[in-house]
Amino acid sequence: MPRSALALSFFAILISGCRAPLPDPTSPAALLYARRCDNCHRPYNPHGLTAAMWDLKVKLMEPKMQAAGMPPLTSDERASILEYLEGHAGTE
Numbered sequence: 001m002p003r004s005a006l007a008l009s010f011f012a013i014l015i016s017g018c019r020a021p022l023p024d025p026t027s028p029a030a031l032l033y034a035r036r037c038d039n040c041h042r043p044y045n046p047h048g049l050t051a052a053m054w055d056l057k058v059k060l061m062e063p064k065m066q067a068a069g070m071p072p073l074t075s076d077e078r079a080s081i082l083e084y085l086e087g088h089a090g091t092e
């Protein structure tokens, strides 16, 4: 295979990896996550972080949401989002 074709297929894999669809995308928790967490950046794929990291990230995002004037996560929303993210989290 010519080098350029190789590079192209490499990028195709890279891009499709980054744009990997969210797991279980039609579940209420996935929709809630996508709705609450895509205002400033795309919703990151839960596989990308461990459960412990998700716990930390959501805590770090809450003051950002508040600073941006967004309504805070209710405890139910936080619980569903974390359950979704941690249920599909990566292992390292």
Ligand code: HEC
Pocket (backbone or CB within 6 Å): 036, 037, 038, 039, 040, 041, 044, 049, 057, 058, 060, 061, 064, 065, 066, 068, 070, 081
């Ligand atoms: C008000 C804007 C805003 C909202 C809403 C928001 N984020 Fe973020 N997020 C950011 C910014 C800005 C960054 C860039 C990195 C930083 O400043 O920590 C970021 C980065 C991240 C990162 C990558 C951090 C890293 O260390 O690589 C993750 C994961 C993340 N956000 C998850 C979430 C989740 C989960 C939610 C929903 C609960 C959310 N974000 C909602 C602003 C937001």
